[in-house]
Amino acid sequence: MSSPGKTLRLSKIIDPDDERAVVVAADHGFMLGPIRGVVDLEKTLRRVVDGRPDAVLLSPGQAAQLNHLFRRKDSPALLVRADWTNAFRDKTYTLPARKIKRVAVANARDAIAMGASGIVTYFFLGQSDEEAEARDFELMSFFARECRELGLPLIVEALPMGERVTGANFADLDAAGMRIAAETGADVLKVLYTGDIDSFERAVRAAGIPVLVLGGAKAKTLRDSLEVAEEALDAGAVGVVYGRQVVQAEDPGEFVRAVRAVVHEGKSAAQVAGGIAKGPVRLRVFAGNCTNCRLCEAICTFSHDGFFSPSRARLRVDVVSVDRFIPYPCTLCGHCVKSCPVGALIFNPDLGYVELIEEKCNGCKECVSACPFRIVGFDEEKGKPFICDMCRGSPKCAEWCQPDALKAVPYIRGRA
Amino acid sequence: MNLEPKDAVALGASALVAFLFVGYDDDEDEARNLETVSMLARESERFGLPLLVECVPIGNRITKANYLDCAKLATRMAVEAGADIVATPYTGNAASFKEIVDASKTPLLMLDRRIDAGRLLEAVEESLKAGAAGVVVGRGVHRAQDPLAQLAAIYKLVHRSR
Numbered sequence: 001m002s003s004p005g006k007t008l009r010l011s012k013i014i015d016p017d018d019e020r021a022v023v024v025a026a027d028h029g030f031m032l033g034p035i036r037g038v039v040d041l042e043k044t045l046r047r048v049v050d051g052r053p054d055a056v057l058l059s060p061g062q063a064a065q066l067n068h069l070f071r072r073k074d075s076p077a078l079l080v081r082a083d084w085t086n087a088f089r090d091k092t093y094t095l096p097a098r099k100i101k102r103v104a105v106a107n108a109r110d111a112i113a114m115g116a117s118g119i120v121t122y123f124f125l126g127q128s129d130e131e132a133e134a135r136d137f138e139l140m141s142f143f144a145r146e147c148r149e150l151g152l153p154l155i156v157e158a159l160p161m162g163e164r165v166t167g168a169n170f171a172d173l174d175a176a177g178m179r180i181a182a183e184t185g186a187d188v189l190k191v192l193y194t195g196d197i198d199s200f201e202r203a204v205r206a207a208g209i210p211v212l213v214l215g216g217a218k219a220k221t222l223r224d225s226l227e228v229a230e231e232a233l234d235a236g237a238v239g240v241v242y243g244r245q246v247v248q249a250e251d252p253g254e255f256v257r258a259v260r261a262v263v264h265e266g267k268s269a270a271q272v273a274g275g276i277a278k279g280p281v282r283l284r285v286f287a288g289n290c291t292n293c294r295l296c297e298a299i300c301t302f303s304h305d306g307f308f309s310p311s312r313a314r315l316r317v318d319v320v321s322v323d324r325f326i327p328y329p330c331t332l333c334g335h336c337v338k339s340c341p342v343g344a345l346i347f348n349p350d351l352g353y354v355e356l357i358e359e360k361c362n363g364c365k366e367c368v369s370a371c372p373f374r375i376v377g378f379d380e381e382k383g384k385p386f387i388c389d390m391c392r393g394s395p396k397c398a399e400w401c402q403p404d405a406l407k408a409v410p411y412i413r414g415r416a
Numbered sequence: 417m418n419l420e421p422k423d424a425v426a427l428g429a430s431a432l433v434a435f436l437f438v439g440y441d442d443d444e445d446e447a448r449n450l451e452t453v454s455m456l457a458r459e460s461e462r463f464g465l466p467l468l469v470e471c472v473p474i475g476n477r478i479t480k481a482n483y484l485d486c487a488k489l490a491t492r493m494a495v496e497a498g499a500d501i502v503a504t505p506y507t508g509n510a511a512s513f514k515e516i517v518d519a520s521k522t523p524l525l526m527l528d529r530r531i532d533a534g535r536l537l538e539a540v541e542e543s544l545k546a547g548a549a550g551v552v553v554g555r556g557v558h559r560a561q562d563p564l565a566q567l568a569a570i571y572k573l574v575h576r577s578r
Contacts, residue, residue: 030496033489034519042521059496061457065522084450086443094485095438095477101447105454105497113461
């Protein structure tokens with residue numbers, strides 16, 4: 001199926017030794033003009049290249065102009081952006097897009113002439129104009145055919161984009177776009193994380209080709225970016241594509257080296273970036289198995305409080321419909337730890353679960369409102385919150401869950 | 417598009433020139449314009465023919481407040497698409513023009529669009545100070561009282577000599 005040309009060029013992008021990749025995207029100027037970090041692209045790229053990413057994505061014009069940065073034998077592979085879009089010019093932009101447009105700006109032949117190891121094109125799913133969606137698809141299949149003929153890897157950036165994208169259909173659109181691109185002939189996908197490990201794992205498996213995860217604008221710190229990488233790899237991705245986080249970092253080279261440590265060397269985000277340690281276990285949810293028996297809630301309160309009281313449980317079960325239930329246990333996200341104004345909540349340095357230092361707690365309830373899953377409760381009598389402590393390493397809820405809707409798995413990354 | 421790069425070669429041209437406008441009412445038009453510029457860039461690479469792109473923010477959506485950002489967007493889009501030289505109208509002051517020059521990192525020429533003939537030499541001088549590589553002049557020269565003298569004066573400023 002795969003041609004020798006594609007295989008050889010792909011090996012410059014995804015390291016054949018560990019089947020992993022760290023890619024830096026630096027094509028922002030094409031879509032958004034000279035944003036911070038790419039005003040002097042050459043200066044930034046020199047530092048990026050110093051961190052030794054596996055590949056760097058540039059627009060055709062920059063690929064030609066900055067060719068000299070890729071002339072070493074161990075230089076990163078060059079990826080060329082083959083299309084342009086106004087889709088990222090949102091309402092706050094100086095000239096906002098009124099409707100999403102996308103056009104081809106180079107073809108596979110041009111990219112090969114530039115020395116590229118692959119081309120990257122968008123595929124948007126979720127526009128209200130279905131004609132536009134069809135044209136988008138047509139353009140992608142045109143690139144796929146050309147790449148097949150020339151033996152050039154095609155990387156498709158499949159994104160839920162447009163008026164019809166909602167919070168509720170995001171994960172499904174993401175998965176659908178990935179599969180459609182794979183069926184069209186993409187060799188690698190560059191996609192957004194669905195938001196949770198289970199749906200992403202399903203989407204990756206359904207796509208059946210290597211998946212690179214976009215950092216997204218949400219990651220604010222190096223540690224956030226590394227955690228995205230950690231989780232994505234856990235869900236079966238082969239690596240990451242980071243753009244703004246890298247080019248806008250104080251030291252882009254250092255940033256790339258840190259990402260490499262997680263992606264290629266298997267280090268945890270905490271090991272690389274320092275800070276709080278999490279684990280050794282986390283709770284994994286298999287919502288499809290949940291029967292709403294609520295034994296998890298019962299055993300949680302029994303083991304912590306000595307009596308059965310579901311309202312005091314450190315997790316909860318949502319009833320979505322008559323036959324669909326979702327358990328929400330603690331994900332170790334750390335929002336409660338960050339929200340505490342007096343430092344009474346910490347991650348236990350040895351065991352990595354959340355711990356309440358009762359003497360410090362002033363009962364302000366910041367942690368209760370900070371919890372995104374609404375599972376931090378409050379003991380009005382004692383004036384203190386109650387917080388999941390992972391039963392100090394062996395969560396009872398998972399132990400007692402008969403249908404295996406909750407499982408305790410190692411927190412440290414390793415493919416499930 | 418009224419001419420292909422190979423026609424330009426046959427005519428003995430030293431470069432191709434194309435417009436890139438931003439500010440169209442219809443985003444479709446901007447996309448088509450960028451597509452044309454990109455296609456010319458790819459073709460001109462094949463022929464080894466330099467491509468000059470004149471980047472102009474224009475139309476109802478362009479205001480005093482967003483002009484500079486739009487000019488920076490347009491010139492940078494042209495550079496990323498593959499322009500070898502870009503040109504854009506002088507913004508009226510050296511500091512803002514320098515921002516455009518710094519963001520393009522490609523030889524940039526000043527356009528004399530909407531500059532009074534009387535102020536042209538001053539504008540040329542300022543844009544050169546801001547880092548422009550030269551000028552593309554039209555009306556500013558052929559509508560001058562003495563076009564030849566005007567051109568000679570500009571030439572002297574740009575080439576810092578003769």
